[in-house]
Amino acid sequence: MKEMDRALSPTETNPSGAEALELHTRSGQDRDAGLQTQSIQHRFWPIIVAKFAPGGVLQPTRLLRQDIRHLSRRYISDWTLFNQLIFASAVYVFFTNLLPGITFANDLYVLTGKNWGTIEVVFSTGLCGIIFSIFSIQPLTILGVTGPFSILAENIFALCQDSFQIPFLPFMAWTLIHSAWMHYILAIFNAHDWTMQYVTTFSTEIFSLLNSIIYFHKAIQELQRAHENSSFASFLYSIIGAAGTFVVAVVLSTAESWRPFLHRYIRIGLAEYAAAISIIIFIGMPHVGELATLDRQTLQVSKSFEPTSPDRRIFFVQFWHLPVRWIFAAIIPGVVITVLFFFDHEVSSIICTIDRYGTKKESGYAWDIVLLGTTTAMCGILGIPPANGLLPQAPLHSESLMHTVKDTNQSLDAYGNEEAEEQPSRQVYEQRWSHFLHASGILLFISPPLMHILGLTPTSVLAGLFIFMGEQSLSVNPILYRFLEILTPSSELPPLPRFVRKYWSVHAYTAAQILVTVAVFVVTLTKAAPVFPVIIIALVPVRLLLMNKLWSRATLRYVDAWACRDGTPEDDEETTARV
16 A cells, blocks of 8 residues: 555656656757757758759759750761761771770789780770660761779779789679669669760860870870880980981971971871871881880780680689678778769760760760660670770860861841852761761780781880870860960960950969869879869869859859850859859
C-alpha cells in the first residue's frame, strides 16, 4: 500500500510549476522547429521539383532527346559533302594526331611498366575516332590519347605499384568503368546546361594555353632524350631537324599568300598539305648522303598486333579478379578522370565550333558525353588507354576545313530598288569524312608492315611537329595578342571602349591568366598532377565570384565572355538587377 501511495503521490504524478514551465517551453520550441522545417520544405520542395519537371534544368534525358533529334536532321548531309580540301584536312589531322599520340605512348611505355605502348595508343585513337566519326553529333571534335590523361595514368600506375601493390590494368579498367557510368549520369541530367553555361573564355583560354605549353614541353623532352642517347653530332642534327620541320610547315602553310608566284592550285596544295610535306621531307633527309651515318633516335613501335605487355596475349582485361575493396576504391580516380574528360571534351567541342568557324548545323553535347562514356569503358575492358577530345587538334581540324563563301545580302538603294550585294565570309566544311578517313588511316597502322614504316620517323621530326602544333594553337589564343599588347608602347595601342579607362586593368587580367596557366603546368610536373583537372574546374567559380571584386565590370565585359552562349556574366548581372 505504501508503494501504491507513493506511486500515486501528487508530487510524483504532477510536475512542479518550474518543471511545467520548462516542459511547455520545450514543447513550444519543438513545435516552432517543426513548423520551421515544414516552412523550409514548403519553400524549397517546389523549387527542387521544378528542376526535374518538364523543361527544368535537371529534367532527365532532356538534352539527350534534343541531341538525337538534331543528329537525325543533319546526319545524311554530313556524308554527302566531300572535296579535296576535306581530304587534305584528313591527311593533316592524321599526322597531327598519330605522331603526338605515339610520343605519349613512349612515355606511357616507360612510366606504366610496359602495360601500354604504341600499339595500344594507335588502336585506341583509331577505334574511338571511327566510332565518333560515325555516331557523334559533332564530328569536328577530334579524339585521341591526351597529355593530361597520360600524366594521370602514370601517377595511377605508381600508386598501384608502390602503394597499393595491385595490378595496374584491372584497377584502371574499373576506374574507366566507373567513369563511364558517371558520364551517363552527367548526360542524363543535362550537365552541359548547369556546368558549361557558367564557363567563360577566361577558363577556356587558360586550358588552351596549357595544352600549348604541354606540347612545347614535349618538344624539349624529345630533344633532351636525343642529347642523352645519341652522339653530339646526331644531337645537333636533331635540333636542325626539329627546327626545319617547324619552319617548313609554317612557311608552306602561308603558300596561298605567295601570289603571283606559282599556279593558284599549287599554292593551295602546298598550304593544305604543309605539315605532311614537311614531315615527309625530314623523315627522308637523314637517309641522304653523310647524314645516313649518324646514329638517330626514331619512334619506338610494336612489331606485331599484340599487347605491349609480355604478360598478356589478347586485348582483354580480366577486371573481375580485382578484390572488391579496390573496385570501390577505383571510384576516386574515376571521378578525377570524369572531370578531366567532361571538361576537356566539352571545351574541345566548344572551341572547334566558335563563331569564327561559321558553323551552321545543329549540334549538341549530351549525346557525345554518352558516347564518350561508352568508349571509355570499352577501352578499359580492352586494356588500352581511352581517347577523348583533343586540344589543339580539334580547333586545328576546323582551321584546316575553312574556306571562303560569298553571302548574298539584299538591300534597297536610294530609289527603293532591291540590289544584291555579295560579301565574302569564311566557313568550315561541316561533314564526317575528314574525321572518318583520318581515324581509319590511324587504325590501319596497327598492322605490323605500316607500323614498321612509322618506326622510321626520327624523334626530331616529332619535336618539330610538337612546336608547330603548339604554335598553331597559340596563334589563335587571345592571351597571346593581349600579351603582345603588354609589350606595346601605350601610344601605339588601339583605343579602348569608352567604359574601360586604362589598359593596366586589361594587362593585369592577361598577366593573371598567364600566371594561373604556369601554376597549373607546374602542378602537372609534381605528384599532385592527378588533381590538376579539379584546379581547372575551380577557375569557373573563381571567375564568377572573385574576379568581379578585383576588376571593373567594364574591363571584364571587354576581355571575357560566356564560352557557350552570347553575352558576358556582367550582362546577366545587370539584367537580373533590372528585373
